[in-house]
Structure formats: structure tokens, C-alpha cells
Amino acid sequence: MWGIFGGGNHNLGIDIGTSGIKIIELEHNSSGKPPRLINYVTVGFRENLPQKERERRITKNEVASLLKAALREGKIRTTNSSFSVPAFSSFISFVTMPRVDKENIKQSLLMEAQKFIPVSLEEVVLGWEVIDEPSEKEIANIRDQNKMKVLLLAVPKDIVARYREIAQMSGLKLKNLEVEAFPLLRSLATDIKKTSIILDIGSRVCNILVVSNGSLRGARNIGVGGDDLTEVLARSIDITYERADELKRNEGLLNKQVSELLTPVLGNIIEELKRVISVYKNKNPNKEIQEVILSGGTAGLKGITELFVNRLGIHTQVGDPWSKVEVDENIKNLLREKGVAFSISVGLALKKEETEI
Numbered sequence: 001m002w003g004i005f006g007g008g009n010h011n012l013g014i015d016i017g018t019s020g021i022k023i024i025e026l027e028h029n030s031s032g033k034p035p036r037l038i039n040y041v042t043v044g045f046r047e048n049l050p051q052k053e054r055e056r057r058i059t060k061n062e063v064a065s066l067l068k069a070a071l072r073e074g075k076i077r078t079t080n081s082s083f084s085v086p087a088f089s090s091f092i093s094f095v096t097m098p099r100v101d102k103e104n105i106k107q108s109l110l111m112e113a114q115k116f117i118p119v120s121l122e123e124v125v126l127g128w129e130v131i132d133e134p135s136e137k138e139i140a141n142i143r144d145q146n147k148m149k150v151l152l153l154a155v156p157k158d159i160v161a162r163y164r165e166i167a168q169m170s171g172l173k174l175k176n177l178e179v180e181a182f183p184l185l186r187s188l189a190t191d192i193k194k195t196s197i198i199l200d201i202g203s204r205v206c207n208i209l210v211v212s213n214g215s216l217r218g219a220r221n222i223g224v225g226g227d228d229l230t231e232v233l234a235r236s237i238d239i240t241y242e243r244a245d246e247l248k249r250n251e252g253l254l255n256k257q258v259s260e261l262l263t264p265v266l267g268n269i270i271e272e273l274k275r276v277i278s279v280y281k282n283k284n285p286n287k288e289i290q291e292v293i294l295s296g297g298t299a300g301l302k303g304i305t306e307l308f309v310n311r312l313g314i315h316t317q318v319g320d321p322w323s324k325v326e327v328d329e330n331i332k333n334l335l336r337e338k339g340v341a342f343s344i345s346v347g348l349a350l351k352k353e354e355t356e357i
């Protein structure tokens with residue numbers, strides 16, 4: 001962590017994950033130059049809890065008090081902040097509906113939305129974006145040319161309220177609240193000509209996104225993450241969780257025994273990816289997924305890209321969330337190694353404009 005003091009054009013990106021909080025502070029400038037990294041801070045939840053309580057849900061008071069501690073530690077004075085909503089606390093659907101004028105989208109969408117959202121529309125905040133690129137199959141089918149495709153987004157109102165309260169308790173101004181798919185796209189999908197999969201593997205959850213022409217075309221999440229890898233090691237070798245975590249981070253898949261134990265768990269993620277790829281190909285027969293971009297803490301697992309290349313036959317690389325950010329030379333190396341875990345917070349802080357929540 002390092003820091004200089006913030007001013008009016010500084011933005012905070014705050015990612016509250018299962019394992020902890022990641023904060024990025026960027027300074028935007030009007031000269032057209034890339035925003036500059038001012039500060040980065042992480043705090044873990046588990047290290048701050050007694051052993052026996054490590055599995056329980058963290059309350060909003062605990063989140064706020066850790067967040068305040070992190071802001072203090074980073075000497076962060078900026079209050080403008082954007083928070084992310086985890087994939088598992090939101091719903092993303094891709095709706096094909098009759099083509100209507102812009103002014104009538106909301107009304108038409110409200111009629112369709114309940115089919116796609118498993119909770120009452122009264123309980124959610126809705127958002128949408130017209131994607132409007134009919135798939136090749138739809139273009140071939142003359143009847144579907146009068147349809148439009150809309151990305152529909154829903155976040156439960158109580159989740160929105162939770163983030164509002166956390167921001168308020170921490171003395172922050174909540175400027176944006178974004179479902180984590182969008183900041184991931186902003187920081188990682190930098191080549192808009194490509195069709196890619198972004199795979200964020202956190203501690204508990206995997207977020208799988210399909211991106212084409214710079215916009216989101218598919219989203220799925222599954223409850224498998226890096227902590228499952230640690231648990232398998234701890235159980236199979238009969239070592240403590242802490243020792244297993246160390247083994248995972250130090251050796252990764254380069255160690256034969258570790259690799260044999262972890263490959264089946266990672267295999268579940270790979271099988272899910274294959275399903276997502278097959279659904280996408282089925283709808284877009286002439287399009288290829290050209291690359292897999294890995295993100296989240298587990299992207300740091302040694303040997304993970306090779307495993308994905310072998311099993312999927314698709315070019316796989318660890319994402320670089322810093323490509324749109326100016327970073328001082330002396331911390332570049334450090335961030336190259338650990339920086340991909342900041343993809344969501346970087347993406348949040350990159351958004352300059354404020355949106356209505």
C-alpha cells in the first residue's frame with residue numbers, strides 16, 4: 001500500500017468479495033491521458049475473525065468497520081466511490097423481444113422481465129441495455145429480424161440498500177453501484193474486436209462472462225472457487241487449512257501431488273466453460289471464442305493457464321487490468337504478479353461518469 005492524497009477528480013473502486021475488500025484509487029485527468037493509480041489497499045475478512053467464526057456471513061457493520069480501517073491505512077481522503085455487486089446477488093438475462101422505439105423499451109421490457117427474474121419485480125431495481133446484434137441464426141430466420149436483443153439486469157432492493165448503508169457508515173459517497181460483470185469488462189476486455197471469455201475465479205465463486213465486440217453476451221456463475229482448492233488439499237493430505245493455502249500458493253499445479261488433487265476441482269470449472277462455449281457457438285455458429293482471460297485471486301495459481309489451454313484448446317492468459325491505467329514504474333512488477341485480483345476495483349474506478357442508482 002502506498003499513497004498520495006486525493007482531490008476532486010479521484011475515484012475509488014471498492015470490491016467487497018467473500019475473502020476481503022479491495023480498494024483502488026485512480027486520479028482522472030482532463031488531458032485525455034490515462035487515469036493514474038494513486039492507491040491500492042486490500043484487507044481480508046478471515047484474518048480479522050477468530051478461527052471458529054470464519055465461515056459465517058460478514059455483517060454490514062463489520063464490512064463498514066474494516067472498510068474504514070482500510071481507508072485509514074491507505075490515508076485515503078477521496079469519498080467518491082463505486083461499489084460492485086457480486087454476480088450471485090444479481091440477475092443478468094438476455095431477452096429477445098419485439099423491436100420497439102427507445103421510449104417504449106421500458107414498458108415492453110416490464111411485460112417480459114418477470115419471465116426471466118426469479119423474484120418479484122417489486123423487489124428489484126431493473127436496468128437494461130439494448131445489445132441489438134441479432135445472432136447469425138436469427139438473421140437467417142426472417143421472422144426474427146423484427147426482434148431486438150436486450151440485456152436485462154436486476155439487483156434486489158435490499159442489496160442496493162445494504163451497499164448504500166455500508167458506504168454511508170464508512171463516510172463515502174456512493175456514485176455507482178455496478179454488477180461485477182461490467183467493471184470486469186471495462187478493465188479486462190481491452191481488444192473489442194475479439195470474442196472472449198472472462199473467467200473470474202474468486203474464493204467461493206466463479207464468474208463466467210462471454211464478451212463480443214466489447215459488450216456482454218453471456219453470464220453465468222457457479223459456486224466453485226479457490227477456497228475449494230485449499231479445502232481439498234487440507235482434507236486429502238490431512239494438513240491445516242493455513243498450510244494447505246501455503247502449499248497451493250507456493251507450488252500450485254507445478255507440484256505433481258497438488259496437481260492431481262486440484263485438477264478434478266478445476267475440471268468442474270472447465271466443464272462449465274465448455275457448456276457456456278457450446279451454448280454460444282450454437283447461437284453464433286460462425287463465431288469462435290478466441291481467448292479465455294483469467295481473473296480473480298485464483299488466476300495466480302501456478303500452471304493454471306497451461307491446464308486451460310490443454311483442456312479447452314483455446315488460448316488462455318491471465319488478464320491485465322492495468323492496461324488503461326498509468327502505474328509508477330516501481331510498483332509495476334508487484335502489480336504484474338498480484339494485480340489481477342484488483343480487476344473489479346480497477347474497472348469500478350475507471351468509470352468516470354455517475355449513473356443513477
Ligand SMILES: Nc1ncnc2c1ncn2[C@@H]1O[C@H](COP(=O)(O)OP(=O)(O)OP(=O)(O)O)[C@@H](O)[C@H]1O
Pocket residue numbers: 016017018019020086201202203204205206225226227230245248249252295296297298299300301302341
Ligand atoms: N498465488 C495464488 N495461487 C493460488 N490461489 C491464490 C493465489 N493468490 C490468491 N489465491 C486465492 O484466490 C482466492 C481469493 O481470490 P479473490 O480475492 O479474487 O476472491 P474474492 O473476490 O474475495 O471472492 P469471491 O469473488 O468468491 O467473492 C482465495 O481462494 C486465495 O486462496
Ligand SMILES: [Mg+2]
Pocket residue numbers: 017018202203296
Ligand atoms: Mg471476487
